[in-house]
Amino acid sequence: MSNGKRVLILGGDGFCGWPTSLHLSQQGYEVTIVDNMVRRKTDIELGCQSLTPIATIDERLRVWKELTGKKIGFINLNVAEDYHELLTVIKEIQPHEIVHFAEQRAAPYSMKSPRHKRYTVDNNINGTHNILCAIVESGLDIHLVHLGTMGVYGYGTAGMVIPEGYLPVKVDAGGKEVDLEIMYPANPGSIYHMTKTLDALLFYYYNKNDELRITDLHQGIVWGMATPETMMHPALVNRFDYESDYGTVLNRFLIQAAVGHPLTIYGNGGQTRAFIHIRDTVRCIQIAIENPAPKGQRVKIFNQATETHRVSKLAEIVSQITGAELRYYSNPRNEALDNELVIHNEQFLQLGLNPTTLSEGLLEDVVEIAANYKDRINMGIIPPVSRWREDIRLDPAGSDVPVTDNRIH
């Protein structure tokens, strides 16, 4: 049964967008996907493919309709380029909600070369700006939900707990100390992360000037690939990336373990990151849609992450379950050797999210799925290939001991 709410999902063919589209359709939303298929084309560029075979978008939607009786619409357009088509779609569909996944979303890909840096900035900023501009031009009261990243914060400072978007500070105002609440100072770690910090300013401005209702979700690293809906039929299966550019760290470890490759730890594995299972991603989007910011209030910001872990600890856990070896690579990223990360994430929990954590047997499930598709894997594209600076060393062979220096001297 439709709940009468129309949702436009930009980037609805991708890794987070596809399971979200199915979940919201299943929950009764009238879903239309807008996607230009760029992620599938990037596979061609990178000479890789999703570990899981993914059906064409037409086949995906046909099977979904057949199984559930629910229709998901599909429009092929480029949000960053086809402004007038996007505006027309918005005016015709008159969505209550737009969910915006339509960005280049991999940090290593954004650092591969000047062309990749420039593509990421051009695509992500013009894409986000086109959406905001089109909502204003449409004159419709649409709530925008954007998939951002925990990476906008950098990785914490001096024992601070990372707040959900806004930071209370004290400043001097003519000799008097004044309390302010500011947007958390941006400290992006890659060109990709930087584009999300630019997005945040676009949201700030359009919220202030045009009173757009916007929710920005600062998401952790997604792991897992299956949701109840994607498991309903082989044609609905989600993509699953294992190469070093688009594969996310925990998923890469699980796949590496499944195919007998040592786990690829960068540096000494001292990086602490925030994580969320893909099942929780789709639930969080639903919660965000159902709790939109009221008109006239500031941008609503949630930290969409359920736990934090040090990468070396994750590798140990995966190794204990699977027996996989550890291998250390010179860190291709320009970042501190170790970092702490403590985050606030109470908002989603208070709104009913029941987190799927690492300890619930799902790790083994992922390894099992990965093992099923073992013959599709290209072992050559597992080690890191994209680096943050020209003077950073890449060592595709790796080392048995932690690497504590990554610059060429």
Next chain:
Amino acid sequence: MSNGKRVLILGGDGFCGWPTSLHLSQQGYEVTIVDNMVRRKTDIELGCQSLTPIATIDERLRVWKELTGKKIGFINLNVAEDYHELLTVIKEIQPHEIVHFAEQRAAPYSMKSPRHKRYTVDNNINGTHNILCAIVESGLDIHLVHLGTMGVYGYGTAGMVIPEGYLPVKVDAGGKEVDLEIMYPANPGSIYHMTKTLDALLFYYYNKNDELRITDLHQGIVWGMATPETMMHPALVNRFDYESDYGTVLNRFLIQAAVGHPLTIYGNGGQTRAFIHIRDTVRCIQIAIENPAPKGQRVKIFNQATETHRVSKLAEIVSQITGAELRYYSNPRNEALDNELVIHNEQFLQLGLNPTTLSEGLLEDVVEIAANYKDRINMGIIPPVSRWREDIRLDPAGSDVPVTDNRIH
């Protein structure tokens, strides 16, 4: 005599870029202008022209060479689009300094329509990013000087004095109060200003990851139009904008006074703004070039403004000098009726800037220049035409009394 320092001036044909190019050439720098002539083409779009007749770029450079013996190079390319041409220019010229004026620089123009909003974001962000990306790709140690705006700060909060880019704050870190210095929280007042806040994050990131040496100049509203160099010959005269999109507020008042149009005050004129004379702009650029940030240090930020004034006060001063009437228009901008603005600007003063202030007879000079070109003026394009939201009232006829409300109800 050349000092052997090569400077690339991006946007060197524009209102600030042209006098800067001449000034630096006169000071012995080897100047090359890069410009795509877009500002001249915008005149065609807006159906207006510079109040002063401006020579073609070829003529400008020919006369400069003739008068001074100094050669200024010129390359016609679009910084936001022609990445590889830009990179080639940088590699061939190997400049010590790049001065970046190559952005759409008018707030009202950026708000005219969705097309203008999108152009401003696309042009300014891709332009700035291309420059940063090309400097990294060139491998050269180039100091970048960027023309930003005081408008990135918004207009002050709770009695604070606006610092030069960085704000000391106290934050809570696990129960302990910690001192940090952060980038001043951005609060842009238009799409144009927003692009400059995005630029600031691009600079932050490239400075952090690639150790680029960058100076960001947060400039106030420029007034005046002549410098010693532009006054040397009619072919060197600077452009002088009087219509409501590109004309800056004090210059508009002075021209309006010269041609017998009432002064166009928006709202009640309660806005306080920062100002700088064009003569000081060119000196500040030279000071910035001669005092670059050392490698490995954060982005250097200067407030490039010499005084602040309330708009109503400026109108009174101009009225007293010239006898011009005052006329109040519904404010096309979405902003507070009144604001305070107190700024720090000690860095340029300490480095030797001797400010040209309003009280030195230069106001009369500008009125006189404007009066000389009276017959070139189109009175129809003086009142405001670009508004910040669709529900903001425009009243081209204006009113004799201050307007304190600008929304359509």
